[in-house]
Amino acid sequence: MIPPLALDIDGTLTTSSGRIDPRVFELLPEWDAPVVFATGKAFPYPVALAHFLGREEVVIAENGGVAYVDGETAILGDPAAPRAVVEAFRERGGEVGWGDGDTVNRWRETEVALSLDADEVLLREVAAAAGGDVEVVDTGYAYHVKSTDVSKGKALERVADALDLSPADFVAVGDSENDVSTFALTGESYAVANADAAARDAADVVLDDAYMDGTADVLKALRERAE
Numbered sequence: 001m002i003p004p005l006a007l008d009i010d011g012t013l014t015t016s017s018g019r020i021d022p023r024v025f026e027l028l029p030e031w032d033a034p035v036v037f038a039t040g041k042a043f044p045y046p047v048a049l050a051h052f053l054g055r056e057e058v059v060i061a062e063n064g065g066v067a068y069v070d071g072e073t074a075i076l077g078d079p080a081a082p083r084a085v086v087e088a089f090r091e092r093g094g095e096v097g098w099g100d101g102d103t104v105n106r107w108r109e110t111e112v113a114l115s116l117d118a119d120e121v122l123l124r125e126v127a128a129a130a131g132g133d134v135e136v137v138d139t140g141y142a143y144h145v146k147s148t149d150v151s152k153g154k155a156l157e158r159v160a161d162a163l164d165l166s167p168a169d170f171v172a173v174g175d176s177e178n179d180v181s182t183f184a185l186t187g188e189s190y191a192v193a194n195a196d197a198a199a200r201d202a203a204d205v206v207l208d209d210a211y212m213d214g215t216a217d218v219l220k221a222l223r224e225r226a227e
């Protein structure tokens, strides 16, 4: 049987330049099991990806702060503490760094994402001063200021339950520290070759190939195994 998938987006379904790899549109529309997009990006991004793949929209956004399955949205984190940290960071001269409009944060419900150009040392200092409830996660694409009790893994437990599955039924592919909680719960976990140290350590297998080259290899192998 073809297994359900829990797929990270940035660094996993993309090219090295951050574009969605065209093989996503070949391999995923016909995948005959649930596909959960589990991302640090805001809610509309994975919804749009699922929509334009013609798939059911089953998504985890904001590193687990938002989950959507069976037409129901669950907000799984309180934005107050992360927002207060970013406010204090700004008061000390820090900049979120996305420029005017800030579509990165516009639709965020539970956390705040900052550009990698932001002052990381100051951000971590301000977050540490807030006590243990807030953490800074570096995905390689942004710094995320989030509640410590929010994770992609916890959200996957909820989504899997709604699908009458267990997280252990899933195969996960990812590339960064925000995928570690997913890797801990899924039956099989793969880190693409571009993955950071945390994801490499947590994965069952570190792939030889990077970005979608690695992910496509996993998907092809899973399909062959199911035949």
Ligand SMILES: O=C(O)COP(=O)(O)O
Binding pocket: 008, 009, 010, 011, 038, 039, 040, 041, 139, 140, 141, 142, 143, 176, 178
């Ligand atoms: O938006 C980010 O920072 C990372 O997103 P990802 O979880 O899909 O890799």
Ligand SMILES: [Mg+2]
Binding pocket: 008, 009, 010, 011, 012, 139, 174, 175, 176
């Ligand atoms: Mg990623």
